[in-house]
Amino acid sequence: MIELVDVKKSFGDVHALDGVSFKAEDGKITGLLGPNGAGKTTALRILYTVAQQDSGYARIDGFDTREAPREVQKRIGVLPDTHGLYPRLTSRENIAYFGRLHGLEGEELERNIDELMALLDMEEIADRRTEGFSTGQRIKVAIARALVQKPTNVLLDEPTSGLDVPSTRAMRAFIRRLSDQGACVLFSSHIMQEVSALCDHIVVMAHGRVVADGTADELREATGKSSLEDAFVAVIGTEEGLS
């Protein structure tokens, strides 16, 4: 379970997060929707321990990200905002490196890697150096290395950005599968259609605040709009930055 409680964070005079609270439950896909600059990446970064809030709490499975970062890190698999690979290492070596940092080794490590490679359909690029990979291939490696330790909480920052249509569809199927296996999946997106198609639970952010939080039906009901798109636009107040 992923949880933010009244989290505030400023960069100088800019209030990136102004009291953000939401929860993402196990076995569900939670979508973090909002225009660029709404604070989605900052919220995720606080959750995955590379940034620290000024006030409020961030917890993963009940562990506080500031007090027990190691416990948090053991329980999360992350596709962060930047997800560069090591170009001189093969896909398999890139993935194995992160697996080993999680304490996996030997047969278990190899088995996990092979499983993920089969699921992500990346056997062909398994033993190639990642230098010169396409965006789609790079995202696959980045996702596989994030999940090699089989985390129960998965945080993905714009996982479909830059992907072509077939890769996007494959990525969505993969995310659904993770959730079906019981993981708590939180992903950010600025694509309304994606969030509405995939998510059990939607958190809408704008200007560092949560402006709506609920299922698709609840959002439509609250805004009185019949289409989800209109509902989003209504809560955010503008169409800018969405697609």
Add this chain to the structure above:
Amino acid sequence: MISPGSRVVFRKEVTDNLRDRRTLAAALLYPLLGPAMIVLMIVSIGQLTKESEKPLKLPVAGPENAPNLIAFLEQHNVEVEESPEDPERAVRMGELDVVLILPEEFGEAFANGDPAPIRLVVDESRNAAMQAVRRARSLLSAYSQQIGALRLQARGVDPRIIDALAIELADVSTPQSQAARILSMAPYLILVSLFVGGMYLAIDSTAGERERGSLEPLLINPVSRSQLVAGKAAAVLLFTGVALVETLLGFAIILNYVPMERYIGVRMQLTPEALLSILLLCLPLMVFVVALQLMIASYTKSFKEAQNYISLMLLVPALPALIMAVLPIKESLWIVLLPTVGQQLFINQVLRGEPLTAANVALSSVVTLAAGLALLALVVRQYRREGILFH
């Protein structure tokens, strides 16, 4: 101390960087440059010294005009050769160093006691020819003096009357002292290899990691920042150590196995004990250099920027040598306590076979190591800041 996390990071950095041509060149090829340079310099000095012992090949036009002069030259280690058709052209083109021309009127002028004309064709702008030119000139003026003295004697005059001054040139330089001067560059070259060995790895594993965007995912793994830094530092240390050992072995080989006495007439030696002392002297310095490089790389924004600053660091070991060239600095406490300066002094002493002051060595090593560890602590602090990701 060695946590599993650090070990994984260490192993990955080594594997990764063994595939990088730049890192490999810096760690494996560059360290050989120092010893190679020294060998070249020693061999070329030897060649210069030997040159003066070889017979001087001197092309002469019209040797039949001055048989006595020719005989004098041949007695003084000169091989008289036939002159080409156009001596001036041959010298101008650099085909010959010097040509002596003895004109027909030489014999008559000589017999009459007039200054006998001879021409020496030279090219003053060619440094390489100067040795031969100098020898030819000094032989000719020796002959001139010898004949002049005989003439004075024949007229009952003491030849010494024309020597107003008695000049004695005392050149005390020996091949040994020249070799020692060259060898005094060795400490600097050893230190340079220490700075270069792990340079690229230090940049790649810190500034490079950030530039590639692989630092953010790396930091999310359940490994403490100090373990990450320890793993990276260990990898940079390994490459630095390989470069250092390689340079030292290079010096050991040239000093012990290249028959240097053939070139400079003297044997120099680097005993295993001396080699080991130099290695031990360098260990604390390795930690200092690696920490310094990691710190610079963790504060800079890009690979290029880090490379600029770290390359500038190469000047650090050169500074004491430069200062000492201008200001004579004797071994004193505050001097030996400066990392890189102290070590250069000590290595120099080891190479010259002078005894080390144990207290100074111990203090210098402790201070250098402490400075290195303090820098490493700064690196860890920098890694703990969230600013490491978003400058």
